[in-house]
Amino acid sequence: MSTNVLAFAESRGGELRRAALEAVTAARTIADASGGEVHAVLFGAPGIGKHAAALGAHGADKVLVVEHAGFTHNNPEAVAATIASRMGSGCRACVCTASATGKDVAPRVAAKLKVPIAADVIAFEVKGAAIQSTHPGYTGKVLQTTTLSATPAVVSIRPGSFLPKENAKAGTVEALAPAGDPAASRVRITETATGNAARLDLGEAPVIVSGGRGLKEPGNFKLVEELAAAFGNAAVGATRAVTDDGWRPHADQIGQTGRLVSPDLYVAVGISGAIQHLAGMRTSKTIVAINKDKEAPIFKVADYGIVGDALAILPVLTEAVKKAKAAG
Numbered sequence: 038m039s040t041n042v043l044a045f046a047e048s049r050g051g052e053l054r055r056a057a058l059e060a061v062t063a064a065r066t067i068a069d070a071s072g073g074e075v076h077a078v079l080f081g082a083p084g085i086g087k088h089a090a091a092l093g094a095h096g097a098d099k100v101l102v103v104e105h106a107g108f109t110h111n112n113p114e115a116v117a118a119t120i121a122s123r124m125g126s127g128c129r130a131c132v133c134t135a136s137a138t139g140k141d142v143a144p145r146v147a148a149k150l151k152v153p154i155a156a157d158v159i160a161f162e163v164k165g166a167a168i169q170s171t172h173p174g175y176t177g178k179v180l181q182t183t184t185l186s187a188t189p190a191v192v193s194i195r196p197g198s199f200l201p202k203e204n205a206k207a208g209t210v211e212a213l214a215p216a217g218d219p220a221a222s223r224v225r226i227t228e229t230a231t232g233n234a235a236r237l238d239l240g241e242a243p244v245i246v247s248g249g250r251g252l253k254e255p256g257n258f259k260l261v262e263e264l265a266a267a268f269g270n271a272a273v274g275a276t277r278a279v280t281d282d283g284w285r286p287h288a289d290q291i292g293q294t295g296r297l298v299s300p301d302l303y304v305a306v307g308i309s310g311a312i313q314h315l316a317g318m319r320t321s322k323t324i325v326a327i328n329k330d331k332e333a334p335i336f337k338v339a340d341y342g343i344v345g346d347a348l349a350i351l352p353v354l355t356e357a358v359k360k361a362k363a364a365g
Contacts, residue, residue, distance in 0.1 A: 039073065039127035039128055039129055039188075039189075040068065040071035040072050040073025040074075040129050041068065041073040041074045041075070041076055041127065041128050041129060042064040042065075042067045042068045042071070042073060042074075042075050042076070042128065042129055042130050042131070042132060043064070043075075043076050043077075043078060043120065043123060043124060043128045043130070043131045043132070044057075044060040044061045044063070044064035044075055044076070044077045044078070044092075044097065044131075044132045044133075045057075045060055045077075045078060045116075045120060045131065045132065045133040045134070045139065045142060045143075046060065046061065046077045046078060046079040046080075046088075046092055046097075046100075047060070047133075047134060047136065047138050047139060048079065048080065048081050048085060048088065049111075049138075049229075050229070051081060051082060051084065051085060052088075053079075053088040053091055053092075054136075054241070055196075055201065055240070055241040056134035056136050056138075056139065056196060056240070056241075057077070057079070057088075057092065057134075058091070058092070058095045058201035059134055059194065059196065059197075059198075059199045059200075059201055060077075060132050060133060060134050060139075060194065061075060061077050061092055061095045061096050061097050061201075062095060062096060062199050062200070062201050062202050062204070063132050063161075063192075063194050063199040064077075064096070064130075064132040065095075065096035065202075065204055066161070066163075066199075067129065067130055067132070067161070067163055067168065067192075068098075068129075070162075070163035071129055071163060073129060074098035074099060075096055075097050075098050075099075075206070076097065076098065076099045076100075076101055076123075076128070077092040077097035077099070077100050077101065078100075078101040078103065078119070078120060078123065078213065079092065079100060079101065079102050079103065080103045080105075080108040080112075080116050080119070081103075081104060081108050081109070082104065082105070082106055082108060082109040083104045083105075083106070084104070085102065085104055085108075086100075086102040086104060086210060086212075089102060089208060089210045090208060092208060093205065093206055093207065093208015093209075094203050094204075094205050094208065095201055095202065095203055095204060096202070096204040096205075096206055097206055097208055098206045098207050098208070098209065099207070099208075099209045099210075099211060100208055100209070100210050100211070101123065101211050101212075101213040102210060102211070102212055102213060103119055103212075103213045103214070103215050104212070105215055105219050106219075106220075107215070107218070107219025107220045107222070108215075108219055110225075110226035110227070110228070110229055111138055111141070111226055111229070112219050112222055112225075112226070113138075113141040113142050113145060113224075114145070114222040114223060114224060115215055115216070115217065115218075115219035115222050116142050117142050117145030117146045117149060118149065118215075118216040118217055119213070119215045119216040120142070120146050121145075121146050121149035121150050121216070122216040123213065124146070124150060124189050125150070128189050129188060129189055129190070130168060130185075130188075130189055130190045130191070130192060131143075131146055131189060131190075131191045131192070132192050132193075132194065133146075133191070133192070133193045133194070134193065134194055134196055135156060135157045135158075135193040135194060135195050135196065135297065136196055136240055139193050140156075140193065143156065143191055143192075143193040144156075146191050147191040150189060150191070152187050152188075152189055152190060152191060153185050153187055153190060153191070154190075154191040154192070154193065155168070155170040155172065155183045155185055155190070155191070155192050155193070156172065156193045157172045157173065157193065157194075157195050157297065158170040158171065158172045158192055158193065158194045158195065158198070159171055159172055159173065159180075159194070159195050159198040159299070159320050160198070161192065164184075166186065166188070167184050167185060167186040168184070168185045168190055168192065169182060169183070169184045169185075170182070170183050170184075170185065170192060171183075172195070173316065173319070173320065176293050176312050176313060176315070176316040177293075177312065177315050177316035177317075177319050177320075178312065195297055195299055195320060196240040196241075196297065196298065196299065197240065197298055197299030197300055197320075197321075198299045198320060236272065236273075237270070237271065237272040238272065239272050239274055239289070239291065239296045239298055240296060240298060242270065242271060242272035242298075242300055243270050243271075243300055243301045243302070244265070244268045244270055244271035244272070244300055244301065244302045244303075244304070245271060245272050245273075245274045245291070245298060245300045245302070245303050245304070245318075245321075246261050246264050246265040246268070246271050246272075246273055246274070246304045246306065247261075247273070247274035247275060247276070247291055247303065247304065247305055247306065247308060247318070248261040248273070248274075248275055248276070248279065248285075248306045248307055248308070249275070249276040249278060249279060249305070249306070249307045249308035249309065249314075250276070250278050250279060250307060250309075251306065251307020251308065251309070251328060251329065251347050252279075252284075252306065252307045252347060252348070253307075253348070254284075255279075255282075255283070255284035255285075257348060258273070258275075258284060258285065260306075260347075260348065260351040260352065260355070261273055261306055261351070263351070263352075263355050264304070264306075264351055264354060264355045264358065267355045267358040267359045267362065268302075268358060268362075269362065273285075273289060274289050274290075274291040274296070274298070274318075275289040275290055275291065276290070276291070276292065276308055276311075276314050277290050277292050277294060277295060277313065277314070280295075291314065291317040291318050292311075292313045292314040292315075292316060292317040292318075293312075293313040293314075293316040293317060294313065295317055296317060297316075297317050297318075298317060298318055298321065299318075299320040299321055299322070300321050300322070301321075301322045301323065302321070302322065302323050302325070303318050303321035303323070303324045303325070304325045304327070305318075305324065305325070305326045305327065305328075305335050305339070306327050306347050306351065307327065307328060307347045308326070308328065308333075308335055309328065309330070309333045309334060309335060310326070310333055310334035310335030310336070310337070310338065311334070312334075315334070315335075315338060319338050323340050323341075324338055324339045324340050324341075325339060325340065325341045325342075325343070326339035326341070326342045326343070327342075327343045327345070327347045327350055327351070327354075328342075328343075328344065328347070329344065329345055329346055329347070330344075331344045
């Protein structure tokens with residue numbers, strides 16, 4: 038049985054995504070427990086290979102570079118076909134990130150190989166020939182354990198669950214030809230619309246400040262934005278209720294039907310803590326809740342709670358963060 042692990046190194050617009058480094062870090066865990074290597078596969082237009090060194094620095098023994106104009110935009114059919122073909126030549130597992138792109142690729146790979154998939158994994162452990170994974174279930178109410186005994190297996194990890202770690206390996210670069218013609222895919226993406234490039238992506242931000250209806254009106258979201266700006270490395274999120282009401286764009290929504298996040302710090306402002314919202318953020322490393330209702334469900338999952346009027350607390354908290362940052 039092969040002990041090598043394949044990691045899908047996600048990119049966008051010719052740039053490497055944090056998800057790629059998370060996938061390599063997670064794959065390294067499996068490979069080290071099995072005595073194998075990590076082979077990171079990187080897709081993109083000609084020139085994407087310049088990022089191979091970063092993958093090697095984070096634990097990839099070999100970087101398989103698939104350069105083709107057909108990968109200028111996301112091409113899940115061609116990506117999945119190429120990964121499945123490589124897996125067929127001998128790999129223990131494939132690790133993807135459960136990002137929007139990863140969710141489009143991982144199930145296709147599993148279907149092509151006719152093997153099981155563990156999705157939205159937040160932790161795993163290698164036990165002999167099996168991979169035991171942990172992932173939230175029932176909208177985050179429980180943590181489920183799944184054992185994948187088949188080989189190869191496909192695992193998609195929740196963004197933010199595996200902190201990228203530098204672990205320099207050889208990072209040998211090898212050109213890999215795509216399986217078939219990427220231009221012949223049934224679905225072609227001709228353009229990708231992106232939001233404000235100056236804003237941190239929710240899936241990559243180490244700190245998220247999120248607001249709900251407790252802010253009373255959309256104009257008060259400026260207080261959330263000011264706190265996020267004070268941290269300097271924070272993104273702004275929102276609940277479904279306020280995005281449905283048009284207070285914030287739907288791209289900011291965190292929850293079961295929005296983004297799934299696991300930042301180092303999650304600040305919930307005026308959010309009651311409906312189960313649908315908790316499903317998207319309860320795996321955050323540290324949760325701080327601000328709510329005037331001391332019985333709000335959000336306090337049951339929070340590490341720190343502040344009971345009071347968020348509109349009065351936010352300016353004070355923002356100034357405190359600014360002073361702490363200035364003090365170094």
